[in-house]
Amino acid sequence: MNKTTFKASDVDDIAKSAKIPVTDEEKKMLAEGFTKVLSVLDELKGADVQDVEPTHQVTGLENVLREDQIDTTRVFTQDEALANAPRKHNGYFVVDQVLEQ
C-alpha cells in the first residue's frame, strides 16, 4: 500500500487505534508532521535488501526459559499492587464500564 501524505482523517484513524485523545487542531498539525517524516522513511525502499533476513533482535537468543518458581520475596501484597491506582474500591481497581447491562 502506498501512502505519501497524511490527512486529518488518517490521523483520526490512527489515534483511535492507539487510544490517544487528539483535538481537531492537533489532527491537522500531526498530519503535516507525519507527512514530513514519511518522506524520510520512504528512503528505506531504495535499499537493496534482496535475500536479506530482518533482524528483530540482535542477541540471537532463542526460547530463553526459566523454572516456573515463584520468588516469594517479590510478590506484591494487595496494598502494594493497588498503591498507585488512580481509583480503587474494596481492594479492586476501578475501571470505566465496558459491558452494558
Add this chain to the structure above:
Amino acid sequence: MKLNTLTLTEAIEKLKAKEISHTELYRDIHDAISRDNEKLNVFLTLDNEAVSKAEKLLDTPLAGAPIAVKDNYLTEGMRTTASSNVLKDFIPPFSATAITKLKAAGGVILGKTNMDAWAHGSSTETSDFGTTKNPRNPDYLPGGSSGGSAAAVAADITIAALGTETAGSIRQPSAWCGVVGLKSTYGRVSRAGIVPMASSTDSPGPIGKTVEDCAILLHAIAGNDRYDATTSTRPVPDFTKNMKKGIKGMRIGVCYDKIASVEKQAKLFESLGANVDIAPIMPPQLAIAVYTVIQRSEVSSNLAGYNGIRYDVGRAYFGDEAKRRIMLGTFTLTKGYADRYYIQAQKVRSLYIKNFQELFQKYDILISPTSPGYALPLGASAGNPMFGELADMLLEPSSISGLPGINVPCYRDSKTNLYLGLNIVANYWQEEKIIQAAYAFEQAAKL
C-alpha cells in the same frame, strides 16, 4: 577542596582509606545541589537522607558513593516519572534489577535526573518538567535523553550517574556536556524495571567523570537477569583489568570523517602506536529511517500499557512528542504498511549489522565524532520532528546493531566552553577494548 569534585575512583579510595567521611562527601554534594540544581534543573527527586544509607556501605565495591539515576529506572519507594506527567506521582513498589545490583555493590541513589519524557528525544527539552541546562554553558542544551544525568556529572552535583541509550541517549549528552558516557552491549545490563522505549535497542549504562569511573560502575550493574530474557549469561569481566595496557598495535578504523573530522584524534592514536586508517563504513543516513521506524513501532507497543487503570493517570497526559511517536509507530505496524516500513527497516538493520561484522574482521575498534557538532542552543529542538534522529545520526548505526560504544571528551572550545566528543565502538561484548582505547586517549589528551 570541595569533595563533590572527586571522581568515583577517588571517592571510593578516600572513603576506604578513611581520609574523608561519608558525612563530608554528602555535605559537599548537597551544598553543590542547593547552589546549582534549581538553575540547571537536573534533579526531579532528591533523597536528602542518602548519607544515612551510605555509612554502612564502606566495605563494598562502591563504598557508599552517591549515584544520580535517570528517572526511567524504577526505584522502589522513590518517585519515578520518566519525566512525564503520566507518571508524575508514581512511586514504584519495586526496583529495576540494575538498581538492585547498584545497591548490592554499595551505590547509593542520590536522586532521579531529568530526561526527555519517555526518553523520546536528544535534547531533554521534551521533558514535561522543563529542560535541563548545559552546565558548561547554560544557554545551551545538555543533549538527551540522559541530559539530566550527563549534566549532573558535568556540574559536579553527583559523583557518577546512570543513563540509558536507545540511539545515542548516553553518548550524545555525554559529548555535549563534556563527560564520559558508556553504552553497554545490548544484553549486557538488564532492562527489567526500566521504562521501556525500543525494547530491541535499549541499553543501560554509566555516565561519569572518567573512563575508569564508567568501567567500575558498569561492572556494578551488569550481568544476567532471569527477569530479562535478552540478557547474556556471559560472565561480567573486571572492566578495568586491561584498561591501562595502552593501544600499541590496535587496528583503528576512522568513520564518517566526511561528516565531521576526527583527524587530530586519529593522529593522537597513531602517536600512541595504533594502526589507523579510514574504514569503509556504510553511510549513516539510512540508519535514521531504520531507527525511526523501529523505535516508533516498539514504543507504540510498550506505551500501550499506560492506560490509567493500575498505576498512571491516563493517556490524555502524554506530551506532544510521545503522542506523535506512539501514533507514527501504530501506523508503521498497521496491516498493509508493516511490510513497507517495519519489516523493511528490520532488513536494512541487517545490512548495518553485516557491515559492522565485516569491519571488525579488519579493525579492533572504530572511531568517529560522537555528534556532528557542538551542543545546540536552548530551544533548538522545537518544531523539528526529526531533531533527535539527526543529532544522533552518527550513533544510530551502532545502536540499532546493539554494539557497545563510549564517548570520551576530545576538545573544548575556549570561547563557548562547549565540548566535542569522540565515539569509540567495538564488537559485541568488547567493552574492555573501548575502555582500553578511551583510557589511553583520555590520559594523552589531558583535557
